[in-house]
Amino acid sequence: MALLTQADVQRMSDNGTRGPVVVARGEVLTPGARDWLREHRVEVVYPQGESGGEDGSSAPARYQTLFGATLNEKPEHMTHLKGNVLVCKDHPRIAFRGWIDRLEAEILLTQQTTYRAGLKKLTAELEEVLAFVRRYIRFDVLDEPVGPIRLCGYTPEQLREYSHYPEKHLGQPHFLPSHTDSPALLAVNRLRTLVRQAELAAYAAFRDGDGNVTRGDMILGLNRLSSLMWIFMIKLKAGAYEHTQ
Incomplete structure (x- = not known):
């Protein structure tokens, strides 16, 4: 025993x-x-x-x-x-849980980059993101609803609005990342791409035979999380985060 x-x-x-x-x-x-x-x-x-x-x-x-x-x-x-x-371990929902696991790992690496750069506020915001992502396994396994979404002070509507019109709200237009951008910005950009992959995995995991979504709340949460990553990048590009030692 x-x-x-x-x-x-x-x-x-x-x-x-x-x-x-x-x-x-x-x-x-x-x-x-x-x-x-x-x-x-x-x-x-x-x-x-x-x-x-x-x-x-x-x-x-x-x-x-x-x-x-x-x-x-x-x-x-x-x-x-x-x-x-x-x-079987290649079931779409198990594959989705693997993407959540990978996303958690990438958030931690991104936090390491922002912390070393002295971006304490962004590091703290990423901690909030990490807590949100870690709840996704519970949402899946226990059939828990995501509930109201509010990430780093933004509502779902604000996340969509600010990410679509960054110059209007944040004073920085859309841009294409470059190798000359800061390590923190490029780390967040890589994290953004993994959020998008996790969203696609969620759609594959939570759709029925007719293509209808069975967990729209989980997919919406990841979609808005992707928007938040873009807002982080916009703010980094605009120099909106204070560097502290």
């Missing part, structure tokens, strides 16, 4: 931002782990047929696939879509 401590479940759920926590056969949650999971409202998944009892006793693990099959063991080429439902 293996004990899952609070530190274990925090790591498994990325501190409550990615969840759910899957408790496999033969694993038991410690009281501290259970308290932390309840406090942070992280879903705990036991494969079908497992009791999840305090004593760790359980029936053989049972999984389901989208094709109606039931499995006693999880194949290496499959992963959890939701609960005990398994899909």
Whole structure:
């Protein structure tokens, strides 16, 4: 029997931002782990047929696939879509989660660049962006709505307006990035392209057979996030961010 401590479940759920926590056969949650999971409202998944009892006793693990099959063991080429439902690792929703993971990594690298450049305000804004992106796994796995969007003080309408008419609102016209631009601007530009790729992956993941979108809120959030990246670039080009040491 293996004990899952609070530190274990925090790591498994990325501190409550990615969840759910899957408790496999033969694993038991410690009281501290259970308290932390309840406090942070992280879903705990036991494969079908497992009791999840305090004593760790359980029936053989049972999984389901989208094709109606039931499995006693999880194949290496499959992963959890939701609960005990398994899909192949190239499923569009799993691919989308991979893009979110990549997007998080790129945000961190961009923050490193802006921090070293003394752009503390932009670094803090990117931290807000990171928190927003990290919630996307929960939006998907737990079917949570994105809810009202407000990023770095902008409403969805303002994000669209400011990114479409930057000279009117920010005093800087549209421009094409150049190798002569600052490392911070080029890092944000690269981040912008990954946001756009994540948006395309979201469309592939959340559309039905007729092409209708099933999670328009998630796609809208990424679309407006792309607009925010362009606003960051406009402000960098205009010298609107103060450099501090």
